Amino acid sequence: AQKVTQAQTEISVVEKEDVTLDCVYETRDTTYYLFWYKQPPSGELVFLIRRNSFDEQNEISGRYSWNFQKSTSSFNFTITASQVVDSAVYFCALRRTYNTDKLIFGTGTRLQVFP
Amino acid sequence: DAGITQSPRYKITETGRQVTLMCHQTWSHSYMFWYRQDLGHGLRLIYYSAAADITDKGEVPDGYVVSRSKTENFPLTLESATRSQTSVYFCASSAGQFRHEQYFGPGTRLTVT
Numbered sequence: 001a002q003k004v005t006q007a008q009t010e011i012s013v014v015e016k017e018d019v020t021l022d023c024v025y026e027t028r029d030t031t032y033y034l035f036w037y038k039q040p041p042s043g044e045l046v047f048l049i050r051r052n053s054f055d056e057q058n059e060i061s062g063r064y065s066w067n068f069q070k071s072t073s074s075f076n077f078t079i080t081a082s083q084v085v086d087s088a089v090y091f092c093a094l095r096r097t098y099n100t101d102k103l104i105f106g107t108g109t110r111l112q113v114f115p
Numbered sequence: 116d117a118g119i120t121q122s123p124r125y126k127i128t129e130t131g132r133q134v135t136l137m138c139h140q141t142w143s144h145s146y147m148f149w150y151r152q153d154l155g156h157g158l159r160l161i162y163y164s165a166a167a168d169i170t171d172k173g174e175v176p177d178g179y180v181v182s183r184s185k186t187e188n189f190p191l192t193l194e195s196a197t198r199s200q201t202s203v204y205f206c207a208s209s210a211g212q213f214r215h216e217q218y219f220g221p222g223t224r225l226t227v228t
Binding site for chain 1: 156158217220222
């Protein structure tokens, strides 16, 4: 079965703190894709990153970085020097490469960054 | 304006009524999706479409109907609305399979009374 677990329901930090959002996935597929989406208070879903299962290089984009570890089936997301504008719900998602095109979402982690 | 739009943004309807949620994208993406978002469940796929006139069920299709006569439109119809269908509905589109990310519309908040 395919599953994405985001065990942290809610995280609160103070501005400028670093914060890591955990994502653990389950799949028996050898090829798959992982995604992170951001849902700010306004409600829209914003695509952040896509990673395929053959590429375990970590990625950094400004204050955002992602750590993909196939050995532990994890795809964690770190925000460095958090800002109030980072306050949102963050979703991790898994997509298989055959049989279905659907994204399997985790239940999300609500991040609150206080000034 | 390019992108993916949904209408209406907010809708209140009564139990038993039929209601249609509209989704329109201007990218000519072949794939389109409908999700519902409920607290504690994340987003769950209702239906998806790989191309015009090709649709398939997702995880929670019961009580919903879709059609796709044109590539750019993917309406979702609740044939006889129930309170359990109160939710936020998101439409998404994708350029292709698998590796392509899905881009989401702004959502429709539906309340069934």
